[in-house]
Amino acid sequence: MTAPRRAWTARLSLMTISLILGLLVVAQLRTRNDIARVTSSDDWDYVVAELVVGNARLRNEIKALEEDVAELRGTxxxxxxxxxxxxxxxxxxxxxxxxxxxxxxVQVAVVGPVSVLDLQDLINELRNAGAEALALNDQRLIAWSAIASDGEQVTVDGQPVPAPYYLSAIGNPETLRAALLRPGGLVPLLRAANPSIVITVQEIDRLTLPVYRQGVEFVYARPTD
Structure with missing residues (x-):
């Protein structure tokens, strides 16, 4: 394959990845509503399965892009x-x-009786304000991460996350803090709705967020071509 053709193939792979990533962001936003409607384990399995298959497709596309780049090196x-x-x-x-x-x-500390949807709202508010990477209690959050509850505690992609909650977001500290604390913004609304919730927002010069650890081993499911 010639260099121009390999470059075009790599660009096509990149466009495919961007499309899948965009769809996964939409799926993550839809999941917030799906969680509220889950009434059985089968419903929850369906929600998680959609996110898991999207995860696999994106990882496969990134691998293909890396292979295209490797072929182009030295050309x-x-x-x-x-x-x-x-x-x-x-x-x-x-x-x-x-x-x-x-x-x-910024690091957002949440102490008190906060709901899953409240946490998801905080995450979405930070994303809308330009957060480039997020973690909840040292668990990395990605576009299709599912914030839910097992009936006793909050879970991230099925993994329990004990209270209190520490939400870390990398981005412009002033912008992120202002988005959360602005008059009429999310944090003032949460405080007004439940005075027993204590929420603090601290600007931090350097945060380090871990790799997303929730790998999935597939036995039957395969990405659709």
């Missing part, structure tokens, strides 16, 4: 294309939780 005239693809692939690795990340941001 005459391909250096600018390779560097562009590497930069974009690295951004996708961050979004997909495949690498640990560090940077400035």
């Amino acid at each position: 005459e005239g391909a250096a600018p294309v390779v560097q562009s693809l590497v930069d974009e692939a690295n951004q996708l690795r961050v979004a997909n939780g495949l690498v640990a990340v560090s940077g400035p941001g």
